[in-house]
Amino acid sequence: MGGNPAQIYDECYSVKATPDGGLVLACGSGIEPENVKSRKDPHATWTAYVVRTDSNGELLWKFAYHAPNEGHNAAEYVALCRDGGYLMFLDSDNVGDMEEENMGFLKLAAQGKYK
Numbered sequence: 001m002g003g004n005p006a007q008i009y010d011e012c013y014s015v016k017a018t019p020d021g022g023l024v025l026a027c028g029s030g031i032e033p034e035n036v037k038s039r040k041d042p043h044a045t046w047t048a049y050v051v052r053t054d055s056n057g058e059l060l061w062k063f064a065y066h067a068p069n070e071g072h073n074a075a076e077y078v079a080l081c082r083d084g085g086y087l088m089f090l091d092s093d094n095v096g097d098m099e100e101e102n103m104g105f106l107k108l109a110a111q112g113k114y115k
Helices: none
Strands: 008-017 023-031 047-053 059-065 073-080 086-092 102-108
Touching (some): 023 086
Parallel strands (some): 008 073, 047 073
Antiparallel strands (some): 008 023, 023 047, 047 059, 073 086, 086 102
């Protein structure tokens, strides 16, 4: 996404074990707005981030939901679905019409693709 890597915070809010012994993590990643000169800077926007690993902790895929001109997003929780996909619970500024108080769901396919 750009920006100064020294200012980027990665936070994980939910971790689930997968049937194959791997993990899926629901996270937020970004630069805290108070660490940039302008709160309107697109690099100061939080991104919802989901990471899937194998049983050795090696990265299988990652997914980011990022809307830099529309506000912050963070993946707060992830659930495994019967079809092998993942349901991500979002804390979002732009999913819905309640400005900074939105919550929403995003469904990912088994390989981390947005459905």
